[in-house]
Amino acid sequence: MILDLIMVALVLTAVAGAIAYARACSQLIQDDRQALK
Amino acid sequence: MTLQGWALIALFAALVGLTVRPLGGYIAAIFNGTHAPPRPLGPLERGLYRLAGIDPAAEQGWLAYATALMCCHLAGIVLLYALQRLQGLLPLNPGQLSAVSPDLALNTAVSFATNTSWQSYGGETTLSYVVQMAGITVQSFLSVASGMAVAIALVRGLARRESATIGNFWVDLTRATLYVLLPICSVIGLFLVWQGVPQTLGATVAATTLEGAHQLIARGPVASQEVIKLMSGDGGGFFNVNSAHPFENPAGLTNLVEMLLIFLLGAALTNTFGRMVGNERQGWVLLGVMAVLFTAGIAVVYAAEASGNPNFAALPIDQTAGTLQSGGNMEGKEVRFGIASSSLFANVTTDSSDGAVNAMLDSYAPLSGLVLMANMMVDEVIVGAPGSGLFGILLFAIVAVFVAGLMVGRTPEYLGKKITATEVKMTMLALLAVPAAILGLTAVASVLPAGLAGLSNNGPHGFSELLYAYTSAGATNGSAFAGLSANSPFFNLSLALGMFIGRFMVIIPVLAVAGSLAAKRGVPVSAGTLPTDSLQFAGLLIGTILIVGGLTFFPALALGPLAEQLNAGSLY
Numbered sequence: 095m096i097l098d099l100i101m102v103a104l105v106l107t108a109v110a111g112a113i114a115y116a117r118a119c120s121q122l123i124q125d126d127r128q129a130l131k
Numbered sequence: 132m133t134l135q136g137w138a139l140i141a142l143f144a145a146l147v148g149l150t151v152r153p154l155g156g157y158i159a160a161i162f163n164g165t166h167a168p169p170r171p172l173g174p175l176e177r178g179l180y181r182l183a184g185i186d187p188a189a190e191q192g193w194l195a196y197a198t199a200l201m202c203c204h205l206a207g208i209v210l211l212y213a214l215q216r217l218q219g220l221l222p223l224n225p226g227q228l229s230a231v232s233p234d235l236a237l238n239t240a241v242s243f244a245t246n247t248s249w250q251s252y253g254g255e256t257t258l259s260y261v262v263q264m265a266g267i268t269v270q271s272f273l274s275v276a277s278g279m280a281v282a283i284a285l286v287r288g289l290a291r292r293e294s295a296t297i298g299n300f301w302v303d304l305t306r307a308t309l310y311v312l313l314p315i316c317s318v319i320g321l322f323l324v325w326q327g328v329p330q331t332l333g334a335t336v337a338a339t340t341l342e343g344a345h346q347l348i349a350r351g352p353v354a355s356q357e358v359i360k361l362m363s364g365d366g367g368g369f370f371n372v373n374s375a376h377p378f379e380n381p382a383g384l385t386n387l388v389e390m391l392l393i394f395l396l397g398a399a400l401t402n403t404f405g406r407m408v409g410n411e412r413q414g415w416v417l418l419g420v421m422a423v424l425f426t427a428g429i430a431v432v433y434a435a436e437a438s439g440n441p442n443f444a445a446l447p448i449d450q451t452a453g454t455l456q457s458g459g460n461m462e463g464k465e466v467r468f469g470i471a472s473s474s475l476f477a478n479v480t481t482d483s484s485d486g487a488v489n490a491m492l493d494s495y496a497p498l499s500g501l502v503l504m505a506n507m508m509v510d511e512v513i514v515g516a517p518g519s520g521l522f523g524i525l526l527f528a529i530v531a532v533f534v535a536g537l538m539v540g541r542t543p544e545y546l547g548k549k550i551t552a553t554e555v556k557m558t559m560l561a562l563l564a565v566p567a568a569i570l571g572l573t574a575v576a577s578v579l580p581a582g583l584a585g586l587s588n589n590g591p592h593g594f595s596e597l598l599y600a601y602t603s604a605g606a607t608n609g610s611a612f613a614g615l616s617a618n619s620p621f622f623n624l625s626l627a628l629g630m631f632i633g634r635f636m637v638i639i640p641v642l643a644v645a646g647s648l649a650a651k652r653g654v655p656v657s658a659g660t661l662p663t664d665s666l667q668f669a670g671l672l673i674g675t676i677l678i679v680g681g682l683t684f685f686p687a688l689a690l691g692p693l694a695e696q697l698n699a700g701s702l703y
Contacts, residue, residue, distance in 0.1 A: 097233040098216060102209065104237065104624075109205045112635045116197045119557060119643040126553040 132437045133452055136471025140429060143387065143475060144422070147394045151418065154395065155402025161310045162283045162303065163407065172309045179305055190296035193646025196284060197639050199300040200277055204244045204635075207270050211240040214266040215258070224259035225334030231257060238623035243267055245634035246274035246516055248360070248367030248486050248609035249600075249626055251618040255349035255370050260332055267367060268356045275363035275396075276307035278518030281638050281645075282400060285522045286407045288645030289546045292653045297645045311396070316358040319392065323354040327381040330354040353378055361392035364516025366486030366609045374476070374489040375465055386468055386489060390476055393485045396517035404521055408546050412664035417524050420672050424513045425482055428502050433474040435496040436460045441699045463494025463613075474499070481506035484516035486609030493596070493613035497699065500595055500612070501692035507606035508688075509680035510565055510637075519607065522641045524672075528663065529558045529644070531675040535661050544660055547653040554647055557640040564636035566683045568605035568629045573598050573687065581621035587614045591698065595691035604629035 160166035168176060180187050191199065215231035218224060231239065235251055242249045248271070254263065280303035287297050324330050329350040336348045353369045357379055360367055374380040380389055398418060405414025437459040439450030452458030457469040464473045473490040480487050481503040492503060506513055512524040529545060533555050536543030543550040576582030576597050586593040592614075599612035604626040611617070617626065662668060 101212065101233050101237045105205065105208050105212070105241070108628075108631050109201050109208075112201050112631075112639060113198055115636065116194055116201075116639045116643070119560070119640060120194045122556065123553050123643060123647050126551070126556075130551070 132433055133471065136433065136437070136469075136474075139387075139471050140433070140475055143390055143479075144425075146387075146391055147398050150391075150395060151398050151402050154399035155414065156406060158279075158311060158396075158399060159403040159406040161306050162298075162403070166310070168310065169314075172313075176305055176309055180301075183301065185299075185301045187299060187302045190299050192295055193284070193288075193297050193642045193649075196297055196300045196646075197642045200281070200638065200642075201635065203273065203277065203300070203304065207244040207273055208240045211243060211262075211266040211270055212236050214262045215239060218259045218262050221259065221261050223261040223264070223332060225332075226256075226259065228257065228259050234620040234623040235618060238627045239267075240270075241627040241630050242609065243270035243365065243367060244274055245607050245630045246271075246278055246363065246365055246484070246519065247604060247607040247630045247634070248365040249604055249617075249630060250367055250371075250609070250611070251623055251626070253371030254368060255335075255351070260351050263356060263369060264352055268359060271356070271359045271363045271365040271367065272308055272312055273304070274365065275359070275517050276304045276312060278364070278516055279307045279311070279396070279400070280304050280518070281641055282518035282521040282525075283403075283407075285525055285641055285645040285648075286404050288648035289525075289548060290408045291649045293651070294649040297642070297649050312359065312362065315362060315395075316355075319358045319362075319388065320354045322388065323357055323385060326385045327378075328354040328357055328385070329378050350378060357389075358392060361389050361485060361487055362395060362517070364393070364397065364484040364486075364519065366480065366484075366488075368487060372488075372491075374487045375491070380489055383467065383472070386472055386476065389487070389489075390479045393479050393483045393487065394514050397483055397514040397520040400517060400521045404525075410546075410664055413546065416664050416669050416672075417521075417528070420524065420669050420676070421482075421513050421520075423669075423673055424509070424676065425478065428482065428506055428513065429475060429478045431502045432478055432495070432499040433471060435498040435502075436470050436474045438496075440496070460494070460496055463491030465489060477503055478506065479514075480610055481608060482511065482513035482515070484511040484519060484606065484608050486603065486611075488610050491613050492599075492610065497592075497595070497692040497696035500599070501688055501696070503610075504595075504599055504602050504688065504692065505680065505684070507602050507608045508566075508569070508684045509676050510562065511606050511608065512676060516607070519637075523637075524676075526558050526561055526641065526644075527676050527679070528672055529554060530562070530679065531668070531672045532661060532663065533558075534675060535671060539659075541659055544654055545663060547656070548648050548651050549654055554644050557643045557647065561637045561640035561644075562679065564640075565605050565633050568632040568636075569598075569601045570684075570687060572605070572625050572629050573601045576601065576621075576625065579621070581619065582625075585616040585619060585622055587616065591691050591695035595695065598687055598691050600626065601629050605633040607633045 215236040284297040370376040401414040401418040405411035459470040476489045510523040532543040596615040
């Protein structure tokens, strides 16, 4: 059971990390657009 | 090599070519919404949207699209994990199989949600029918549908002008599943049943052989999983030996159909791309590049396998092809398929990200192993999995126009869009994610005792086993070199990490490129515009793919398969 919780926590962390990565990419795009203006 | 072998390869290529235009046009119409949904699928699609509370007319920006995709696969991973852990309590488990261990369950869940299908288990002895059907097969459908959705979103980004949206992920996912995948799987599934592939919920059969020995013959709902296994770029077999098993791949005809299924959608999507950007020649150029790289790969592998094992040269062993034997290197290959068909299957499966095998790749010549790894290392853009192959080669196209722009000192353009620093940064993030996962994890496994413990060979071949495993994971291929005992917590978790990075750390920047391009206004074609529907651009694109892939992976390949081939005393 503890191992199951660890595995699910790993997956949630990875997915949360991926979404944070997407947001960072979005921020980078906005910064680039601002720099071009 | 035989004329018959080359004829088979030519027939295969011709059949793939014949399907590209009609299927590509159909897929374009499905995603453009210009094809009337066939009954009863149209009402089913609308019913699904109502049930899930989705407004199909509401489009998403790239960030919302990416978030929806991640949520979809999070649910898929958790569901498949739970099914494996609870399979002992669930029905349709005639073999009374117990729960899968946590690390293996996680590896398998990530594997099928990422369209990889790496299998650290033997399907017939590990998973119950309910896990195979409701878990593995469902994830195979969803992972390929989401890959197609991402590719279509990128194509929309290229085709649209000053648009804040790139489509609706849920609509694209549903349409790909209902109108493309399900109809083909239904028809070909019945064909496979006709050819002898089992489709039953009955238990394992006990049989007595002619010698009087007792044997358990595994069976199950194989045909329904087999088609999507091949067509999705997933490749996860119902049985441990995958398409080398006569219940997955009973005959020469099914072998040909299975190879066609692997390339079917990936090749057709190049035409879909051409149609959606309003110039079919753009799609033919991409397909031509894929064809050139494919031909080079199969030529090397077929020649290496047909020439036999150089270590046998000094022994009284006849390796020449004749009327009574296929000749060449038959170790690990099915006699009913032979050298040409096995070499072709291995190339198709590594080109395409599928990962199904009809022979054991560990027994291929080292030079063949090098080519098979290289096929995956170039981001599987040689047809590739449905969707990921197309967006992969489009990333290389962006790099190619960027390089061409640098050479002439002009802002690069692709399909009427200026390629600026933003798109190049995102493209490089996507293209570097796979090598980072492959090389980083291989390096870690090469020095840790837990990594070395899984090897069954030392020296260059052992290194090749490790390199192949992480290449297969990072490139979301899923085929196994064999020879590596990968069902350990270290390999299960590290390979799962490789698969996660190789899938989602690529898809996210791809969607970012799509969003960034969609927002741009078009630029008119001028005398200085690089024509991207020309042979010249095809050559530039091939060079870009080979140089980026070669520079990144050559040192690792030199330590593994290249060193092993040279140790054998001959290149062939």
